Amino acid sequence: MGRWLVRGLCLGLLAFVVFGPLANMVLWAFTERWYFPHALPIEYGFSFWGRVFAPRGGAIESLVNSAVIAVGTVAMSLALAVPAGYALARLRLPFRSLILLAFLLPQAFPNLPVYINIARIFYGFGLNGTYLGVVLVHTSHGLVYAVWIATAAFASVEHELEEAARNIGAGAMHTFWTITLPLAAPGLMASAIFVFLESLDEFTGTYFVGAPDVQTLPLLLYSASAGGNYQIASITALILLVPSIAFMLVVERFLRADVLAKVGR
């Protein structure tokens, strides 16, 4: 009896810690009026949603910008990571483990000072405040997921299948396109989703390289929050939250255990 109580209390407390902040944000997103000392909003409504999605609210523009940049980052990352991952998984490479580690560098160093200096370098090339500039920064940061997961995905494709295709006369390119790539596709899809989310959520790099010309959802969220507008900040946060939570719930379906076991090897 006592054990049940302790167990229930601990899980209940954890549930409050995990969901309390989320609930608070959802409440704010639908609040019309809420002030101290009321424990819950005084009036609920959708008027702020109308304001956020109005042409001058900025949300539509930021949403489109964020989506365009994230898709561009995925395209660029995969274009770089598919050949690199194939080479790392299948071909003879000198310094293979050092090369794998190099992609981890942007995650293993404090990245804010790096972004400051990228912005300074980009300024000279006219890349500041452009989509391309932001896509490049997001790509450098997300490349570790793209390359590591692509390498693991190619490594988990069975070699015999490729050899069988080669034995019945298929060329190297043909074998790659018809056998290797389709078999590695679920892993590549997982890496694409990782890169997409990483780009969608990225704040610091966009803040230095993109702002104020390229406005993304995280930048809109920040300026609304800094301006003390909790409703608009919470609505933006809610939009950003949906893909994150959805991915958390399905990640295991894309990232199979046999691929996961090979990540970083």
Next chain:
Amino acid sequence: MKASPFLGPLLVLPALGVILLLFVWPLLYSLVGAFVTGEGWGLGNFAKTVELYRSDILFTFLIVGLSTLLIAVFAVAIGGYLVLGSNPRAQAILRWLYRWPLFIPFIVAGQLMRTFLAKNGLLNGMLVEAGLLTPLQTLSFLDWRGIVIAFVWKQTPFVALLVAGAMAGLDRSMFEAARNLGASRLRILVEIVVPQVMQTLLVGLILSFVIMLSVLSVPLMINAQTPTMITANMAFRINAYGDYGVANALGVISYLMAGAVAWIYLRYAVRERMEQR
């Protein structure tokens, strides 16, 4: 037919080039920039940095260090219950519960905590409703505590996921043998399980330490007064003064902090390897 020995390097080169151009180059640029002053090369930026931001540097180190410690405790507790717990239903609930913040971006975590921990936030509201506080006693946690809470909330699932995965791969017969000899589960966790997953735990903690060290949104949103974290200081030096010297000097200090924890890890890894021989 064997593939040409140049094919591999050729395929890796474009991706590696992006890292060199967009990471290594600006990194070196920041290192060099820290030593460029108005009067040529020197340590002037560092002198100014220490004079202006001494307490912020200490504050940053304490906040990130404390957050890392708390993350370690919670991640081990979660992983430990998932591998040693006796109630399958409670384990299933815990496994479902703890992951939610995993992919939530820092900026959203910052906004969540900004509303949740405020004087009129849901935390105080619930404490008042439960009769534990009166409205006059409510406190805002939007200072260093808010930053630590946001970091721990966001980063614990990541480390717990790594640690729980490593613990699940351990040989269970050892725990059962210890259990049969009368060892408590807490003792099994601390003396048998944790030492075997130490490497995974440390990797997760170091990555978290570095990630938290570079987060700009959370300190800006939760605690923009002094003392604040050096990420906020760096942004301020750039935006207000275009002062790259001091910003880069602060950057070098954050590299040194990250380097210090990496060094602790390397020492541990080397010692482990020596003992295995």
